[in-house]
Amino acid sequence: MSLAIRTEGLTKVYRGVTALRDLELSIEQGDAFGFIGPNGAGKSTTIKILATLVRPSGGVAEVCGINVQRRPESVKPLIGYMPDVLGIYDDMLVGEYLEFFAAAYRIRGQARRQKIEEVLELTDLVEKRDAAVMGLSRGMGQRLGLARCLLHDPQVLLLDEPAAGLDPRARIEFKELVQELRRMGKTLLISSHILSEIGEMCNTIGIIEQGRLLFAGPIDEARKRLGTERIVMLRIVEDAEDNRATTALMELFRGHPDVEAMKPGAPGEVFVRIRKDLEDISFLARDVVRDGLQLVHMEETALSVEDIFLQVTKGQVA
Amino acid sequence: MALPGLLRILLVPFLWAWDVAAGMRAVMERDFLVFTSQGRFLAIRTAAVVIPAIVVAAVLMNKAGATPDSIGKSVLLGATVTVPALVLLLAPALSAGAIAGERSTDTLDIVLAAPVRPLSFVLAKFFSRLLVVLVLVFASLPISSIALVYGGVSVGLFLEATALALGFAVFGVAAGILTSAYSRTVGGAVLGAYALVLLLPALWLAGVALVFSTFFDAVPGDVALSWLALSPYFAWVQTAGSIMGIGTATSGGWLQLAVAAIGAVIVLIVATARISRESATRARGGGKRRRGKHTMFLDNPVIDQAVRGSLLRRPRMPAWLVLAVALIVEALILWAAFEDGADDWELHVIALCVITTIASFQVLASAAGAVASERKSGSLDLLLATPFRYGDVTFGKLCGVLLGVVPLMAIGVIHGVVALPATEFTVQALCAWLAVSGVVLTLFAGIGMRVSIGAATPGRAVLKTFAIVFGGTVLHLVGLFLVAIIVGGGDDEIFLYITASPALLMWMAPMFVADMAADAGSNSSNETVLAASALWTVIWGIVGGHLMARAGRALDRSRDDA
Numbered sequence: 001m002s003l004a005i006r007t008e009g010l011t012k013v014y015r016g017v018t019a020l021r022d023l024e025l026s027i028e029q030g031d032a033f034g035f036i037g038p039n040g041a042g043k044s045t046t047i048k049i050l051a052t053l054v055r056p057s058g059g060v061a062e063v064c065g066i067n068v069q070r071r072p073e074s075v076k077p078l079i080g081y082m083p084d085v086l087g088i089y090d091d092m093l094v095g096e097y098l099e100f101f102a103a104a105y106r107i108r109g110q111a112r113r114q115k116i117e118e119v120l121e122l123t124d125l126v127e128k129r130d131a132a133v134m135g136l137s138r139g140m141g142q143r144l145g146l147a148r149c150l151l152h153d154p155q156v157l158l159l160d161e162p163a164a165g166l167d168p169r170a171r172i173e174f175k176e177l178v179q180e181l182r183r184m185g186k187t188l189l190i191s192s193h194i195l196s197e198i199g200e201m202c203n204t205i206g207i208i209e210q211g212r213l214l215f216a217g218p219i220d221e222a223r224k225r226l227g228t229e230r231i232v233m234l235r236i237v238e239d240a241e242d243n244r245a246t247t248a249l250m251e252l253f254r255g256h257p258d259v260e261a262m263k264p265g266a267p268g269e270v271f272v273r274i275r276k277d278l279e280d281i282s283f284l285a286r287d288v289v290r291d292g293l294q295l296v297h298m299e300e301t302a303l304s305v306e307d308i309f310l311q312v313t314k315g316q317v318a
Numbered sequence: 319m320a321l322p323g324l325l326r327i328l329l330v331p332f333l334w335a336w337d338v339a340a341g342m343r344a345v346m347e348r349d350f351l352v353f354t355s356q357g358r359f360l361a362i363r364t365a366a367v368v369i370p371a372i373v374v375a376a377v378l379m380n381k382a383g384a385t386p387d388s389i390g391k392s393v394l395l396g397a398t399v400t401v402p403a404l405v406l407l408l409a410p411a412l413s414a415g416a417i418a419g420e421r422s423t424d425t426l427d428i429v430l431a432a433p434v435r436p437l438s439f440v441l442a443k444f445f446s447r448l449l450v451v452l453v454l455v456f457a458s459l460p461i462s463s464i465a466l467v468y469g470g471v472s473v474g475l476f477l478e479a480t481a482l483a484l485g486f487a488v489f490g491v492a493a494g495i496l497t498s499a500y501s502r503t504v505g506g507a508v509l510g511a512y513a514l515v516l517l518l519p520a521l522w523l524a525g526v527a528l529v530f531s532t533f534f535d536a537v538p539g540d541v542a543l544s545w546l547a548l549s550p551y552f553a554w555v556q557t558a559g560s561i562m563g564i565g566t567a568t569s570g571g572w573l574q575l576a577v578a579a580i581g582a583v584i585v586l587i588v589a590t591a592r593i594s595r596e597s598a599t600r601a602r603g604g605g606k607r608r609r610g611k612h613t614m615f616l617d618n619p620v621i622d623q624a625v626r627g628s629l630l631r632r633p634r635m636p637a638w639l640v641l642a643v644a645l646i647v648e649a650l651i652l653w654a655a656f657e658d659g660a661d662d663w664e665l666h667v668i669a670l671c672v673i674t675t676i677a678s679f680q681v682l683a684s685a686a687g688a689v690a691s692e693r694k695s696g697s698l699d700l701l702l703a704t705p706f707r708y709g710d711v712t713f714g715k716l717c718g719v720l721l722g723v724v725p726l727m728a729i730g731v732i733h734g735v736v737a738l739p740a741t742e743f744t745v746q747a748l749c750a751w752l753a754v755s756g757v758v759l760t761l762f763a764g765i766g767m768r769v770s771i772g773a774a775t776p777g778r779a780v781l782k783t784f785a786i787v788f789g790g791t792v793l794h795l796v797g798l799f800l801v802a803i804i805v806g807g808g809d810d811e812i813f814l815y816i817t818a819s820p821a822l823l824m825w826m827a828p829m830f831v832a833d834m835a836a837d838a839g840s841n842s843s844n845e846t847v848l849a850a851s852a853l854w855t856v857i858w859g860i861v862g863g864h865l866m867a868r869a870g871r872a873l874d875r876s877r878d879d880a
Contacts, residue, residue, distance in 0.1 A: 051703045055877045073705060081703040085696035089623060090502070091632065103619040104704035148700070 002065070004029040004156050004187035005050060009059035012045050012211075019045045021211040022059065027189060027204065029064075029155070032182050034198035034219075035191040036309055037208035043191040044084070046208075047158045050189070051081040063156055077105070080149030084161040086141040088133045094120075094144060095129040098151060105152040119147040123177065139170030146177060157181065159190045163197055175201055199305035207312045214312045222308045229260075230274050231301045232284060237294040238268030245293055246270060252291050258283070268296070341438025342445070345429070349416070349446035359450070362408060366454040369796065370400045370461045380803045387470030394471045395561045397462030398479045402486040402554060404458075405451060407788060409490025410497075410511030413447040415777050417498040417593070418507035422694075422777070426596075436593040440586055444495050451487040455480075475560060478571035482550075482557050485574035489550055490515055492582040499589035503691065504777030506636050508784065509683040513676075517643055522549040548577055620701070620711055624688060624718020628680075629725040637722075640680055644726055647672045648733060655741070663743040663832045666733065667751070671825045673730040674755040677723040678787075678824070681759050684722055685766025686783035687776040688715040689873065694775050702873075709870025712767060716866050719763050727755065747832035754851070757859040758824040762787060764865025771872045791821040814850045820858050827851040 003026055010023035020042040027033045035043050048054040049061050052072035061068040063075045089097065098119065102112045120126045123143040128136065136144060142162055149157055162178075163171055171194075178201045181188060192198050198205060199219060206216040215222060238245045249270050253259045261273040274281060281300070288295045353359055373396040381389045417440075420426040429439060459480065465471050490511075497510030546552045553570035615622040615631055627634040629641060651669040655662075689712070692698035701711060734748040766783045773779035798815055817823050830847050 048699070051699070053699050053702055053877060073707065076703060076705045079703070081700070083696060083699055087696035087698075087700040089695065089697055091626065091634075099614065100619045100623070101700070101704065103614055103617060103622075104701065104706055106705060108617075 002029055003027065003062070004031070004064055005033075005189060006062045006065075007046070007050075007059065010046070010049065010056055010061055011058035012042070012049065012054065013057045018211050020049075020056075023208075023211075023213050025206060025213065025216060027187060029187050030182070030185055031204050032178065032188040032190065032202040034202035034205040034305070035189055035208065036193075036195060036198055036205060036305070037191075038313070040210075041208045042211040043208060044160055047081070047160050047189065047191060050156075051079060051158055052076060053081075077152060078155050080152070080154035080157045082142075082145045082149050082157070082159045082162060084164060086133075086136075086145055088141075090134050092133045093129070094125060094131050094133055094136070097133050097144065098147060101148050102151050107152065115151055115153075119150045122150065122180070123147040124173075137170075138165045139167060139173070142166060142170070142174060143177070146174075150181075154186075156187045156189070159188060161191055161193065163192055163194050171197065195305040195309055205305065205308070207309055209313050215308075219305065219308070222312075223302055230276055230278070232272045232274060232281060233265070233269065233297070233299050233301055234272060234284060234288065234295065235269050235297040236288065237296060243267055248291070249288065249293055252287060252293075253284075271301075338435055338438045338441070341434040342442040345434060345439055345442035346446045349443065350449055353412075353446070353450055354453070362412075363454060363457055366401075366404055366408075366457050367461065369404060370397050370458045372796065373397070373400045373799070374461050374464060376800050376803050385470075386468045390465045390468030390470030391561055391563070393468060394462060394465035394476060394479060395558055397458065397465070398482065398554075398557055398561060401455065401458045401462065401483045402550075403792070405455060405483055405486040406490055406515055407792065408454065409447075409451045409487055410494045410515050411508055411781050411784065412450055413444075413491040413494025414498050414501075414507035414511040415504040415781075416443040416447055416495060417589070418501045418504045419498075419777060421501075422503055422775075430593075430597045436597055437586075437590045440495065440499070440589045440593055443498075444491060444582070444586060444589075447494065448487065448491045451491055452484070455483050455487055458483075471561060479557055479561065480571070481575045482553060482571035485553070485571065485576075485578040486550060488575065488578035488582050492578065492585040493518075495589055496585045499592045500635065503687065504775070505683050505687040505691070505780035506634075508777070508780045509679055510636055510639065512784070513639070513643060513679060517647075517676075519549040519551040547573055550574055550578075618714055620706065620714025621718045621721070624684070624715045625722050628684070628718075628722030630721060640676055640726070644673055644676050644729055647676075648729060652733070652736075655737075663737075663741055663747065663835075666737040666741060666743045667747060667828050667832045669733055670730045670748075670751045670755075671828060673726055673733075674751070674758070674824050677726045677755070678759060678762050678821075680723050680726070681719055681762045682766050682783050682787060683780055684719040685716070685763045686770050686773075686779040688719060688767060689770040690773040690779040691776040693773075707870065708874040712771075712869035712873055713866070716763050716767055716869065719766070720759060723759065727752075730755075742835075743832060744835035746835045747828055750831035751828035754824050754827040754855055757855050757862060758820045760866065761820055761858045761862030764862045764869065767869045768865055768872060771869065771876055787821065791819050794819040794822070814846065817847065817850045817854045820854075823851060823854050823858065827855065 005025060005027040007023050007025040010020055010025070011018070012020040019040075023042070023046060025046075035046070037043050045054060049056050050063060050068060052068055052075055056069065064078050066074050066078070068075050089100070092100070095116065098116045099112065102115060107115055117126075120129060123146055125140070125143055125147060128140060128144075133141075133144065146159075146162070149159075163174055166174060175197060178188065178190070188202075190198065190202060202219070204216070204218050205222065207214045234249065236245055236249055243264075246264055246268055250262050250264065253262060253272060258275050258278055259272055260275060263271045263273075265271055272284065274284075285295060285298055374393050377392045377396045378389065381392050384392075417426070420429060430436070462479070463476070466473065466476055493514040494507070494511040497514065498507040501507035501510060547556065547570045553574040556570045615625055622631070625631045627637060629637050633641075648669055651665050651672075655665040689698065692701065702708065706714075730751070731748070734743065734751070737743040738745065738748070765786060766779070769783045769786065770776075770779045773782060798812070801815065802812060817826050826847070830844060830851060834844050834848065
């Protein structure tokens with residue numbers, strides 16, 4: 001599959017301060033790439049370079065195989081850029097705002113009107129067409145920003161902190177919108193602080209700190225590489241106040257050759273650390289049932305994006 | 319039981335005043351202390367001392383060997399000319415951002431949500447800025463008080479001259495607070511404040527003079543003079559005359575201070591009412607909602623955006639105000655010209671040059687805010703991420719800025735065409751006015767745009783642009799004053815020097831062309847001035863064109879520090 005975004009040795013220095021250092025990034029077409037890192041890590045700088053807004057100090061950045069620095073005019077129609085602020089013009093209505101940018105993307109006449117209708121419907125903003133842009137809520141504003149990005153049907157969407165400041169409902173709606181865009185075959189680069197949502201929206205991630213890319217790749221691969229231990233959560237029925245069943249469960253696996261450690265959780269819950277190379281873990285359920293304990297739930301806990309981020313930014317991955 | 323009730327009633331005004339003062343304190347402390355701790359305050363304070371000092375030093379050099387009385391009078395005259403001019407230049411700029419700045423940064427909501435009365439807020443804004451300006455006035459007092467050492471002027475006259483400067487300070491700050499209360503942007507507030515400060519006294523002078531000369535020929539001169547003395551400009555000239563022993567012994571400085579104080583009280587009431595209304599509207603969650611089909615100006619979004627708010631596209635209050643001022647000036651001058659029955663060209667050229675001056679204010683403010691306001695709202699990145707090239711964006715913005723003043727210039731053209739058959743005003747003068755105005759407005763648009771590209775906020779961009787253009791003109795005039803005193807020189811040299819300033823060129827060039835055409839002849843002096851005007855018009859045209867052409871590149875370069 002061809003690459004939608006590629007950077008090689010990308011560097012940006014602002015008045016002696018290195019914001020980005022030798023960034024190597026490869027994002028395939030159709031991927032949803034979650035770009036995570038603390039404040040000032042270089043996420044927005046990377047996105048702005050890809051959006052042709054910032055000139056890199058060194059290295060190469062390409063969008064769909066086109067050099068961003070050499071041919072910015074060819075790159076612009078391919079990208080939809082959504083910054084962390086809405087970027088409003090006061091005294092404009094939603095319809096005017098979209099018309100303004102449609103004209104900027106040289107969409108004219110009937111095609112312009114049609115395109116505006118399409119994006120208004122996609123982002124569920126038809127009712128807000130005559131509302132003032134300044135009066136929109138944060139969630140509505142983000143939708144409008146996305147509508148603006150989609151006007152010229154770009155192949156790559158660069159979304160800088162799109163979910164910041166959204167209430168829970170707006171976040172869910174925004175997530176659904178992103179899923180819809182993925183189904184449409186768009187490539188998305190999403191920077192965010194809300195790591196749990198990156199895990200749900202993206203299939204690949206990049207972790208950046210102090211301008212250096214610490215990890216980039218599929219989330220599953222990150223889990224495999226970073227998952228130094230395997231933990232299985234077992235939940236049984238616990239009636240007694242003295243946690244008799246839980247104690248019995250812990251006693252059951254104490255000294256088991258495949259179990260490395262155990263830790264009680266809430267009443268009736270035990271977290272069992274098993275050997276990393278173990279293929280078959282069905283013995284856990286079998287032994288519990290055989291011992292007469294009532295098993296309710298059993299689940300191997302996967303590393304969350306937060307766990308991956310914390311591990312990576314601790315310097316555990318070179 | 320009756321006594322406590324009566325006590326309560328008696329205490330109400332005191333409690334209310336206490337509450338207002340408590341609200342004022344927080345806002346005032348923040349504003350005054352923050353402003354005076356900034357580096358720019360040090361620079362302004364230094365300028366407030368250095369510029370009068372240079373003028374006084376030049377006077378002392380020129381007056382070497384003169385009598386002490388003559389030196390004292392000249393020193394006070396120099397200070398009386400310079401200090402109020404500096405106050406008029408600085409006070410609107412320092413005060414216009416007071417409320418509009420809070421509105422544009424969305425901090426007004428936070429302040430209004432706190433238990434601060436709108437009256438406390440407005441009073442605090444007014445007095446914090448007035449204090450800053452007063453610091454500047456008092457900083458220059460040691461310079462002007464040198465006059466008392468030499469003698470020739472009474473303490474009373476010295477105090478009158480000081481009162482005039484204080485009156486100017488109150489007038490300038492009040493004008494800034496008034497426009498700030500109504501403007502959504504700092505740039506608009508600054509523009510409005512300068513328009514008020516510069517044009518209101520002139521309109522008063524013109525209007526009163528016209529009314530008395532037209533309708534009240536029988537009115538005694540003293541009465542007419544009293545009315546004229548209400549204008550700060552008249553009082554300024556009157557004070558200068560009093561110092562030099564011309565005219566009346568009293569200068570009108572105290573009257574000016576009293577008039578400015580009354581005006582300030584009215585302004586504070588109006589501004590408080592405005593903030594109270596705004597606070598109530600926000601509390602209701604109000605806001606305007608428009609409907610209607612949208613049409614794009616020239617189908618170019620950049621130009622469309624740039625002309626918004628001007629007379630060509632959804633005019634806002636400042637555009638209507640500018641139009642009203644232009645029409646009032648036009649009406650007064652046309653009325654005066656035709657009532658007088660004179661067929662002279664002077665009044666018509668003055669009318670056209672006033673139009674250009676108003677247009678240049680608009681161009682400077684619009685160009686200065688063009689890019690900076692987009693950067694502040696975050697829309698600049700969105701625009702630059704579209705297929706528009708950087709040059710397209712700056713060119714579109716400049717076109718929009720210049721198109722915005724086309725209706726104003728059209729008023730001037732109509733005036734000129736109407737005046738042509740009836741007076742000595744000529745086609746050459748009209749063409750000269752159009753050509754020089756076009757060049758100067760292009761230059762100002764280019765300067766504003768370049769400042770805007772490098773500025774972080776529109777307020778700073780507008781202030782910097784005005785400082786460059788008007789500060790440059792003031793420095794040019796101070797330089798001219800010094801050259802005339804120290805080096806001397808004939809009229810030719812002086813006029814050559816005058817026309818080098820774009821702000822003066824746009825007045826001088828049409829005047830000379832009209833004068834030459836009306837006289838149907840020329841002399842060497844006129845030819846020299848005309849040649850100098852043509853030369854500077856070409857030079858400034860090239861500079862303006864260069865600034866416009868390179869604006870796109872400047873915006874592109876700003877990517878390095880984005």
